[in-house]
Amino acid sequence: MAKDEEFIHALKTGDSKYIEHIYREYLPAISQFVNKNNGNNEDARDIFQEALVILHQKLKQPGFELTSSVFTYIFAICKNLWLKRLEKSRKLRVTFLDQQELSIVDELDSHIEKESQYRLYRKKFRELTAGCQKILELFFGGHSMKEITKIMDFGSVQYTKKRKFKCKEKLISLIQEDDQFKELT
Amino acid sequence: MSEELNKYDEVEKAVDNPSEERIRLKLRDDAAFAKEVAFHAGLKKAISDQGAFEFEAMLTEVEDRLYNSKKSNLRIVRWAISIAASIVLIIGAYTLMEWRAADPEYLFAQHFQAYQPGHTDRSAETVVTDELRAFEAYEQGNYERAIALFSNLLIEQDNPQYRLLLAISWMQQDQPGQAIPALKDILSENDTSYQVEAAWYLALAYLQMGELPEAKAQLKRVEASNSKFSPLARQVLEEL
Known part of the structure; x- marks a missing residue:
């Protein structure tokens, strides 16, 4: 849990040293999931970065608190982002969210969509x-x-x-x- | 073009003042307008979020460090990043200067000034003629009206000064494509008055259109004309 607190602090403040730890610890699991579901490492990195931006923005909102671990949040957001991409590109949908992931995604749903749009706008800018x-x-x-x-x-x-x-x-x-x-x- | 330039005005106004009564009603009743406003509001929010830009840049830097570089010595990486950042900064500043200098429309904006017709005291004129109305409209900056009046005058009488002022009025209205034929007409006439002015404004009209080769050719002619516009043409050519 102490590690989670460090990661939350890093996500709030943008501390690159701890963000690097987050990449090292959590990206492999996301890559594994994406690779198993018609994607590659580059896709995994892209949605992982998007998930971190979403969480960073959400954590800056007053009153927002994580109800699960940092990893559970990141994984739920990444899964949701990747499944939506698969759905839109009409590739086979093979994996579903479990109950905990669903409740996280529901909680963040409109935020996820908006942040994905804003990230695209900044990328094009x-x-x-x-x-x-x-x-x-x-x-x-x-x-x-x-x-x-x-x-x-x-x-x-x-x-x-x-x-x-x-x-x-x-x-x-x-x-x-x-x-x-x-x-x- | 000028009408097109204003096409986002209402949407941008709605982004900034959504609670204004007229806008509030339009947002409520016009779904397409509300969608457009939401898109522009999103753009504004995303682009003005400096913190998000910095966070994303930091993530990209971390990714580069972890996945795109074999160097394990963090100090070397940091040193390289800082050098790269300096180079990017220098290149960025240079690119911005180059972008500005080589941009024909920028040069047009820097050098275009509406021609001031020679002073004629029209206060004694008791009959308000179409010519008087046309000159007044031009001098007052009412270029839309000046275009209509000079166009009518040209039907009655071919006059190079009318053509020149008509062309400049078109340029003021951001329609250099309409100005170019009028300026070319002056240059092809036997009457040599207003030839130098027409050549200078033709060069500017090409710049305004972004047609660089034509603008350069015309500027060289103006430079060689040994007229009051020659030094200006030389300056623009140097900047190009």
Whole structure:
């Protein structure tokens, strides 16, 4: 249990030393599960990272407490994520969640879905040019077009508006073209 | 384009003020709008979450350390990561500068200024003519009206200044594709007035369109024209 507390603290604060321990201890079991169910190690790492992000976000919410061990949570989330992917890609569904895993997934259900979407949005955002990332970062951060024009040293607000529009269009098309987005919606 | 530029305005407004009465009702009654707003709200939430970006970057770094590198010496890995981070930072800054410098639309925005027609004192004119209305609309920045009025004037009388102001009005409306034929018409005329201005704005219109080879060719002509626009053209060519 002391180990769990350390892991919870690491997940809350993003302590990479303990996060590394989490990978070493828990990823092999997830890989085994994914490999047995039409996936590979890369798939396993992807859903494992997604599960850690979900748990990190959830643990930051005031009042949230784990009702099972860290491993049970991570495994339940990973299983759920992988089964959903199998279902969407019409591969054979071979494994089901047990009762405890079901209750964890029910508890986190809407959070899991939203976090999966947000993670995809951030992943696609990283594919934009540095300039586009900066403009959208400022825009989503609540800066006005006038402020962005000044910060980016653009010639006019109209140009900034146009550039922001194009960057947002690019981001949206990257997201919508991704197979995972189609799976999530 | 300008209409398209505004296509997210209402959705973005709804993301920021969902409880405003008009928006609240639309969100309630228009499912497609509500879905669009939810998507944009999600985008905003995801992208503005700096903590999530940092956490994901840290996880990727851990994965790289554990699975993509054979080096066991953590100090060496950390050293390499910090060097890599510095390089990424330098490359990122350089890329941003390059992106800005080589971006024709950025150069257009930096150099485009609406042409100011020569001063004519029209205060004494007692009859409000279409020409007067057109110039007023242009000078007041009402380019939509200026386009309509100059287009009408050109039906009656072919005039290179009307063409130039019509073209610049189109550029102001973010429609350089409409400006280019008007500017080319001026350049193909025997009347040599406004040729230099037309050549300069044609170069800018190509930049606005993102058509780099045409813009460069036109800028070289302006540079060689030995006119007031030559130094400006040289500067843009250097930046390109």
